[in-house]
Amino acid sequence: MTKEVIVAGFGGQGIVSSGIILAYAGMFEDRHVTFFPSYGAEMRGGTANCSVVISSSPVASPIVAEPDVLIIMNEPSLLRFEPRLKPNGLLLYNKTLIKSEPKRSDITIIPVPANAIAEELGQGRIANMVMLGVLAKKTGILQLATLKKAQRIRYKKASEEQLSLNDQALERGYSFL
Amino acid sequence: MAEKRLMYGNHALVEGIIYAGCRFFAGYPITPQNEVPEYMSIRMNEVGGVFLQTESEIAAINMLFGAGAAGVRATTSSSSPGISLMQEGISYIAGADIPVLVINIVRGGPGLGNIAPAQSDYYQATKGGGHGDYFTITLAPNSAQELFEFPKLAFELAEKYRNPALILADGLLGQMMEPVEFTFEPIDPGKLPEKDYALTGCRGRPRRVVRSYDLRPGKLEELNWKRYKKYQEIIKNEQRYETFNDKDAGLIIIAYGTCARVASAAMKMARDKNLKVGLLRPITLWPFPKDKVAQLSERIKDFLVVEMNCGQMIDDVRMATQFRSRIHFLGRPGGGVPTPPEVLKKIEEIMGGGR
Incomplete structure (x- = not known):
């Protein structure tokens, strides 16, 4: 079993963090993982993306050309990455911020009002956690509990208040479907 | 562990x-x-x-x-x-x-x-x-x-x-x-x-000298030899490499570093299509694992070199094969990174319908 995931959105939406949390969670569940961020002349508000591979066997290429799963957090990323998704792949997109509709008919599409759900919890910036929760439920590749453990490693300097809010966002995503 | x-x-x-x-x-x-x-x-x-x-x-x-x-x-x-x-x-x-x-x-x-x-x-x-x-x-x-x-x-x-x-x-x-x-x-x-x-510090022992020059006639030549x-x-003694699926391969990819990872994924995709592809990954680039490549070239007709440059390793591969094999190349210079499907396409071009 190998799942290749691309997470994409604006810088500041927790794109890189989402990827690292997925990689940690995969490692905690004894899978082979790689995480690779887009790097270069990046800026806040610019686009960011990262590739994560989670596999039961050693990961060959950390470069993901055609992902199995896309987590898309903003409009430009939908345009850029939708064509690359594998046939029968899974597209999760942030319905709150993305107004256009995905075009493909050979994939599974799940619109998630990620920012709206995060705002209900009091913080738009934890929309990424909502998406990871949906991913865990829909694909079954990772346990909710492992994602909770992983986010606590990624955000180890955050307050307990923030960490439990992140947990709640993961749960809301998990029970969204 | x-x-x-x-x-x-x-x-x-x-x-x-x-x-x-x-x-x-x-x-x-x-x-x-x-x-x-x-x-x-x-x-x-x-x-x-x-x-x-x-x-x-x-x-x-x-x-x-x-x-x-x-x-x-x-x-x-x-x-x-x-x-x-x-x-x-x-x-x-x-x-x-x-x-x-x-x-x-x-x-x-x-x-x-x-x-x-x-x-x-x-x-x-x-x-x-x-x-x-x-x-x-x-x-x-x-x-x-x-x-x-x-x-x-x-x-x-x-x-x-x-x-x-x-x-x-x-x-x-x-x-x-x-x-x-x-x-x-x-x-x-x-x-x-x-x-x-x-x-x-040479107290209690003879003086030591570390330098990269010697002006005495003939001495530098001696040192170079x-x-x-x-x-x-x-x-x-030190040629290091890894091989995968080389036993039954019709084509062997030679790639190192990141390209070896990409090539390994392409090899798996090719094997799924019944294309007999192997991989040799040099671990030491100098010394280049020329003995292994020479040995493989007695049997392997096609090598595919994959690099993120314009083909700098080809010379080493060609010399090691002693011109016995065909050397193909997929390169991405200037910061380009090849993807597994890109390498697979090249493999299919070389191997045609599979052998």
């Missing part, structure tokens, strides 16, 4: 250098290896070593010369343009037969190039690099795990042969994260064997 830690390649490399017992690092910042000096500045401080951000790469490599001559394990790290600046110093170090470790996290070139991953410093790394008759032992890791393990191996080889060693990686390996297992106990630098050439013999020994 040791605990696994999810780490950036660049950070794994730093831990590997510290674990190898190196306590001297000098370098100057450059993308895409800035995480190396950044993290090194913290770790060296923790273990009581020396971390120096020098005024230039030239200063860094000459400090390495000094530290190496004093007998300690010393490292510098840079990326392509910075490594070019260091070539004079590397030549001096090779000319003085001093073991040091130089890390090149290669970026797109030539010139200032860009900051994307590349392998375009292959010639520079494997054919000497600076002036004079010399070679540097060159290791090409392809994972965060190997970035952790190779500094130790590099120092061991460098000290065994009294020769500078290079680790040639690229921006992608440095920037990606993978689980790393700390497979060996940290080496205590105080317990490393003393070097019989080290300049440690002596060093030539050392290089022949290294070529004979």
Whole structure:
């Protein structure tokens, strides 16, 4: 079993963090993982993306050309990455911020009002956690509990208040479907 | 089994250098290896070593010369343009037969190039690099795990042969994260064997001299032949590589570093399509694993070289095959990274319907 995931959105939406949390969670569940961020002349508000591979066997290429799963957090990323998704792949997109509709008919599409759900919890910036929760439920590749453990490693300097809010966002995503 | 830690390649490399017992690092910042000096500045401080951000790469490599001559394990790290600046110093170090470790996290070139991953410093790394008759032992890791393990191996080889060693990686390996297992106990630098050439103060013993020149008639020629013999020994003893699926292969891909990872994925895709593809990954780029390639070329008609450059390894492959096999090439210079489907397409072009 190998799942290749691309997470994409604006810088500041927790794109890189989402990827690292997925990689940690995969490692905690004894899978082979790689995480690779887009790097270069990046800026806040610019686009960011990262590739994560989670596999039961050693990961060959950390470069993901055609992902199995896309987590898309903003409009430009939908345009850029939708064509690359594998046939029968899974597209999760942030319905709150993305107004256009995905075009493909050979994939599974799940619109998630990620920012709206995060705002209900009091913080738009934890929309990424909502998406990871949906991913865990829909694909079954990772346990909710492992994602909770992983986010606590990624955000180890955050307050307990923030960490439990992140947990709640993961749960809301998990029970969204 | 040791605990696994999810780490950036660049950070794994730093831990590997510290674990190898190196306590001297000098370098100057450059993308895409800035995480190396950044993290090194913290770790060296923790273990009581020396971390120096020098005024230039030239200063860094000459400090390495000094530290190496004093007998300690010393490292510098840079990326392509910075490594070019260091070539004079590397030549001096090779000319003085001093073991040091130089890390090149290669970026797109030539010139200032860009900051994307590349392998375009292959010639520079494997054919000497600076002036004079010399070679540097060159290791090409392809994972965060190997970035952790190779500094130790590099120092061991460098000290065994009294020769500078290079680790040639690229921006992608440095920037990606993978689980790393700390497979060996940290080496205590105080317990490393003393070097019989080290300049440690000559009270009570004869004076030692470390230098890279000799003006006495015939002496330098003699020294070069002596060093030539050392290089022949290294070529004979130290060719390292990994092979996959080579037994029944009709085509073998030759790729190192990041490209070996991509090629390995392409190989799996090809095997799923019943195309008999194998992979040879050189681990030492110098010495190039020419004996294995020669052996394979007795049977393999087609080799596919995959590199992030315009084909710098082809010469080595072609010489090793003694012109018996066809050499195909897929290259992505200037910061391009090939994808597995791209490599698969090339395989299909070469193999047609499969054999």
